[in-house]
Amino acid sequence: MTLRALDFILGGPQGGGLETSSQILTWAFARAGYGVISDREYFSNIRGRHSYVHAEVSATGLPRALRYPIHLLGAMDAETVFTHFGDLAPGSYLVYDTGEEGKVYESIPSIEPELKARLRAAFREAGLDGTLGSLVKYLSASRRVVPVGLHYASVLSEAQKEVGIAASQASRYVSAILVGAVAGLTGLGDGPVSYGLSRRFPKKELYEPNRYVAGAVASYVKSKFGAPLALEASSIGQRELLVASGNDVSAMAKIVGGLRFQSYYPITPAADESFTLEEYESLHLDGFDSEVVVLQTEDELAAINAAVGAALAGARSATATSGPGFDLMVEGLGWAGMNEVPVVVTYYQRGGPSTGQPTRGAQSDLLSSVFASHGEYPRIVIASGDHEEVFRDAIEALNYAERYQMPVIHLVDKFLANTIASIPMPDLSSIRIDRGKLVGEAAGAGGYKRFDFSSPISPRAFLGQAVMWYTGDEHDEWGHITEDPESRVKIMEKRMRKLEIADSEIPEEARASYYGPERADFLLVGWGFVKGAALAALEDLSAEGLRGAYLHVRMFSPYPSRLVSRILAGFEPDRVIDVEHNYTAQAASLLAMNTGFRIRRSVLKFTGRPMYADELARAVKSVLSGSEREVLSYGA
Amino acid sequence: MARRPSPSDYRSDVWNDWCPGCGNFGIVAAMYQALAELNADPKATVVVSGIGCSGKIPHFLSVSGVHTLHGRAIPFATGIKLANPGLNVIVNGGDGDLLGIGAGHFVALGRRNIDITVIMHDNQVYGLTKGQASPTLPRGIRTKALPMPNLQDPVNPVALAIASGYTFVARGYSSRVKHLKDLIKAAVEHRGAAFIDVLQPCVTYNDVFTYDYYDKRVYALEESGWDPDVRDESDAARKAAEAYAKAFEWGDRIPIGVFYRNAHVPSFEDRIAGRLPGYLKVPPAAEPVDSGGAPLMDADAFRKAFSKYIVEIGEG
Numbered sequence: 001m002t003l004r005a006l007d008f009i010l011g012g013p014q015g016g017g018l019e020t021s022s023q024i025l026t027w028a029f030a031r032a033g034y035g036v037i038s039d040r041e042y043f044s045n046i047r048g049r050h051s052y053v054h055a056e057v058s059a060t061g062l063p064r065a066l067r068y069p070i071h072l073l074g075a076m077d078a079e080t081v082f083t084h085f086g087d088l089a090p091g092s093y094l095v096y097d098t099g100e101e102g103k104v105y106e107s108i109p110s111i112e113p114e115l116k117a118r119l120r121a122a123f124r125e126a127g128l129d130g131t132l133g134s135l136v137k138y139l140s141a142s143r144r145v146v147p148v149g150l151h152y153a154s155v156l157s158e159a160q161k162e163v164g165i166a167a168s169q170a171s172r173y174v175s176a177i178l179v180g181a182v183a184g185l186t187g188l189g190d191g192p193v194s195y196g197l198s199r200r201f202p203k204k205e206l207y208e209p210n211r212y213v214a215g216a217v218a219s220y221v222k223s224k225f226g227a228p229l230a231l232e233a234s235s236i237g238q239r240e241l242l243v244a245s246g247n248d249v250s251a252m253a254k255i256v257g258g259l260r261f262q263s264y265y266p267i268t269p270a271a272d273e274s275f276t277l278e279e280y281e282s283l284h285l286d287g288f289d290s291e292v293v294v295l296q297t298e299d300e301l302a303a304i305n306a307a308v309g310a311a312l313a314g315a316r317s318a319t320a321t322s323g324p325g326f327d328l329m330v331e332g333l334g335w336a337g338m339n340e341v342p343v344v345v346t347y348y349q350r351g352g353p354s355t356g357q358p359t360r361g362a363q364s365d366l367l368s369s370v371f372a373s374h375g376e377y378p379r380i381v382i383a384s385g386d387h388e389e390v391f392r393d394a395i396e397a398l399n400y401a402e403r404y405q406m407p408v409i410h411l412v413d414k415f416l417a418n419t420i421a422s423i424p425m426p427d428l429s430s431i432r433i434d435r436g437k438l439v440g441e442a443a444g445a446g447g448y449k450r451f452d453f454s455s456p457i458s459p460r461a462f463l464g465q466a467v468m469w470y471t472g473d474e475h476d477e478w479g480h481i482t483e484d485p486e487s488r489v490k491i492m493e494k495r496m497r498k499l500e501i502a503d504s505e506i507p508e509e510a511r512a513s514y515y516g517p518e519r520a521d522f523l524l525v526g527w528g529f530v531k532g533a534a535l536a537a538l539e540d541l542s543a544e545g546l547r548g549a550y551l552h553v554r555m556f557s558p559y560p561s562r563l564v565s566r567i568l569a570g571f572e573p574d575r576v577i578d579v580e581h582n583y584t585a586q587a588a589s590l591l592a593m594n595t596g597f598r599i600r601r602s603v604l605k606f607t608g609r610p611m612y613a614d615e616l617a618r619a620v621k622s623v624l625s626g627s628e629r630e631v632l633s634y635g636a
Numbered sequence: 637m638a639r640r641p642s643p644s645d646y647r648s649d650v651w652n653d654w655c656p657g658c659g660n661f662g663i664v665a666a667m668y669q670a671l672a673e674l675n676a677d678p679k680a681t682v683v684v685s686g687i688g689c690s691g692k693i694p695h696f697l698s699v700s701g702v703h704t705l706h707g708r709a710i711p712f713a714t715g716i717k718l719a720n721p722g723l724n725v726i727v728n729g730g731d732g733d734l735l736g737i738g739a740g741h742f743v744a745l746g747r748r749n750i751d752i753t754v755i756m757h758d759n760q761v762y763g764l765t766k767g768q769a770s771p772t773l774p775r776g777i778r779t780k781a782l783p784m785p786n787l788q789d790p791v792n793p794v795a796l797a798i799a800s801g802y803t804f805v806a807r808g809y810s811s812r813v814k815h816l817k818d819l820i821k822a823a824v825e826h827r828g829a830a831f832i833d834v835l836q837p838c839v840t841y842n843d844v845f846t847y848d849y850y851d852k853r854v855y856a857l858e859e860s861g862w863d864p865d866v867r868d869e870s871d872a873a874r875k876a877a878e879a880y881a882k883a884f885e886w887g888d889r890i891p892i893g894v895f896y897r898n899a900h901v902p903s904f905e906d907r908i909a910g911r912l913p914g915y916l917k918v919p920p921a922a923e924p925v926d927s928g929g930a931p932l933m934d935a936d937a938f939r940k941a942f943s944k945y946i947v948e949i950g951e952g
């Protein structure tokens with residue numbers, strides 16, 4: 001029997017090579033034509049704490065969500081098994097190091113006390129002695145888990161003899177053991193595995209020994225177990241795939257979109273985007289030239305204000321940050337609103353408040369994005385739901401900023417930022433670049449009024465093209481300070497009218513999407529990374545005869561009120577369920593504010609881990625049978 | 637401008653609402669004169685200010701002006717200059733603005749050595765909020781509006797600028813307009829981060845550091861034989877240390893003039909140009925981003941640029 005989709009977890013200590021294994025496998029599965037999504041979960045720590053990668057590989061589509069239970073757990077260390085054994089499905093496979101069988105969870109310092117307490121209870125109930133060995137026996141006897149025990153040290157010392165890797169370097173090859181074990185169990189061919197390895201290790205000195213280790217493990221596992229987790233042949237029908245994290249997709253899109261200046265102050269999970277931009281800061285290919293100034297500033301106050309300055313001078317300009325940094329940017333954003341500056345803030349949400357959960361995901365900054373400010377000014381807030389949306393939205397954000405001369409906040413969540421997904425190659429021919437109303441040097445003649453009242457969107461000249469003034473004080477058409485009451489009314493109306501223009505010009509279909517049958521029995525309403533889980537959960541539910549639909553909101557300012565109202569009108573109020581990653585159902589509040597419709601039921605998750613399709617499906621069933629609020633918590 | 641411009645060409649018609657007698661009038665007068673003598677193109681000159689009495693200065697000038705946020709003039713100026721290095725960017729800020737709320741940016745500009753001139757209106761008080769102590773007011777001093785004498789020690793602006801890496805560091809006095817004009821010209825012509833600490837009497841709130849106080853004490857460094865210039869790169873540290881020590885001369889005699897000048901440090905723009913070959917020829921502000929509404933990058937270029945992320949499906 002072959003699988004249509006496979007969910008697996010690889011775990012190990014942060015900094016121990018886990019990312020290497022997962023990267024190689026992601027490339028290998030994609031090379032073999034499968035769709036892949038892989039989420040990286042890690043502590044705010046550089047070395048030693050438990051991290052893991054949860055991936056889904058699909059033969060039938062490009063997956064956007066993850067599921068439990070899993071088919072396969074690949075453990076670098078005992079802590080991984082102690083942390084994830086509950087995730088294993090009956091009949092699943094556990095790859096572990098038999099050299100660690102004697103390890104006792106109580107003596108592993110990196111396991112948090114709360115997990116230890118849960119383990120104590122579980123081990124007592126199952127009558128286990130606390131060792132990895134006892135746990136593996138129990139899993140095999142009572143949960144039908146198939147142990148794939150390998151003695152990692154022996155595998156590596158064998159390799160030392162065969163390919164001459166130095167003893168001091170041996171631990172670096174544990175990642176290759178996991179690659180080999182996954183390849184063996186899934187029957188992934190030699191070709192794709194070598195491909196993944198060669199991309200990760202372009203240098204022969206590293207490629208050869210890694211290939212040896214992975215190959216030896218794969219053939220041992222295959223000979224012993226016979227590829228029990230083989231996937232059916234792929235029916236995805238792509239010739240090539242883009243395999244990248246949300247951070248990287250955003251960086252690529254910004255380059256396509258003509259970004260010329262990005263400032264940032266390092267913060268998880270936003271900084272990777274700026275690193276990627278810096279890597280591609282200078283591109284000179286035949287017929288294509290692009291240079292981007294990437295400036296690491298002294299703080300986020302400087303980041304936003306430098307980005308605004310660059311925009312005044314005429315550069316397509318952006319900054320990228322996360323919650324704590326955004327908080328510092330708020331005053332600068334208000335200046336941009338007041339002075340009608342096209343600037344983009346790519347906002348990677350993580351768990352808050354305060355430092356919160358720096359490496360975990362959330363969608364709890366929606367209201368802050370829409371409202372953070374003293375005073376009132378127009379802004380556009382876009383939220384992406386998957387990697388393809390990130391690509392489009394990152395470019396549209398730059399367009400909207402210039403077309404409507406206002407700040408644009410592009411919301412991405414950590415789940416998207418750090419999840420690597422395979423997506424189709426973007427269709428660049430459908431992309432437009434819109435710089436809005438520019439007057440250039442012509443502005444100079446006869447004096448240039450930057451805030452000309454004759455239309456809400458005044459023709460824009462850059463600093464250097466004409467003499468002009470800007471001020472954060474309330475100002476007249478020239479950009480000089482005025483406190484005149486009548487002028488105040490005029491310029492407030494001018495600024496705020498721009499949002500109405502944006503609302504009338506940007507098609508609502510681009511701001512909210514409906515997925516599902518024309519007549520469905522219930523409606524999930526969500527945004528951001530919820531999209532993938534919601535669509536996957538709906539598929540599972542429809543297999544059980546429950547016909548649901550999903551309303552995906554992509555723009556929160558200006559809000560697609562008419563379209564959303566129309567869709568909501570087709571449902572019984574009690575059959576509408578808000579789904580999001582926060583405590584207070586923020587998107588539901590905005591929906592109520594904009595449509596008058598109060599969603600009474602919700603499925604919420606704020607553990608910092610993504611929503612999984614299976615837990616969402618279960619929660620939806622509970623809600624449909626009367627529960628008003630379901631709080632999800634699955635995932636280590 | 638065909639004829640040589642005169643200082644009044646750089647004056648806007650906005651009514652100047654500083655208190656009569658304020659030292660800021662001397663600073664703006666020096667700027668009018670300096671810009672005229674530099675024959676500055678009003679379009680290509682951008683005065684960026686913070687918030688305070690000092691922050692209003694762009695509105696009184698007929699070059700482009702960006703009146704920003706309290707403490708943030710330097711980051712705005714940084715973005716403007718790096719996006720278009722062809723612009724002549726001058727920052728005007730208060731002592732509270734630059735050394736209180738904006739001190740981190742002040743230090744960062746020195747480290748980068750961007751070709752920006754910073755003029756600090758040093759009146760030892762927060763003028764616009766009615767006379768509180770600023771970061772340059774000495775401990776134990778009680779200026780007019782203070783309920784009690786100041787508890788905090790002052791920061792020395794000239795010393796801090798040297799320590800931060802500014803490559804042109806000077807002090808001026810708002811009442812010596814011609815001297816200040818020359819300093820501004822030299823600062824603008826210096827390629828790198830330039831700082832001028834301008835002693836600026838606040839006639840409304842500062843009854844300690846007054847015109848009378850300064851008139852008796854200031855003397856010009858250049859007249860005392862001071863040589864601010866780093867002539868040989870290897871001499872930079874010694875010169876900086878001497879200038880640093882000189883910065884603390886304060887009391888009966890207060891030096892004004894150029895303390896330190898080092899033309900050997902590459903500007904940030906040059907550092908960027910080392911990585912972006914087109915940067916100085918076609919800066920970010922001028923580099924095209926589209927061709928007739930279509931992105932410049934086509935599928936082919938995308939494939940080449942981002943091959944690292946592309947997986948071709950296949951056997952081997």
Ligand SMILES: Cc1ncc(C[n+]2csc(CCOP(=O)(O)OP(=O)(O)O)c2C)c(N)n1
Nearest residue numbers: 687688689690706730731732733762763764
């Ligand atoms: C974030 C912020 N905090 C406080 C203020 C209030 N404020 C306006 S001007 C000023 C102080 C100005 O002092 P200084 O920078 O020395 O300028 P001066 O008025 O003396 O020229 C303060 C605190 C503000 N505008 N913004």
Ligand code: SF4
Nearest residue numbers: 655658689763838839
């Ligand atoms: S308060 Fe002081 S600094 Fe402000 S304008 Fe009046 S005299 Fe000048």
Ligand SMILES: [Mg+2]
Nearest residue numbers: 730731761763
């Ligand atoms: Mg002051």
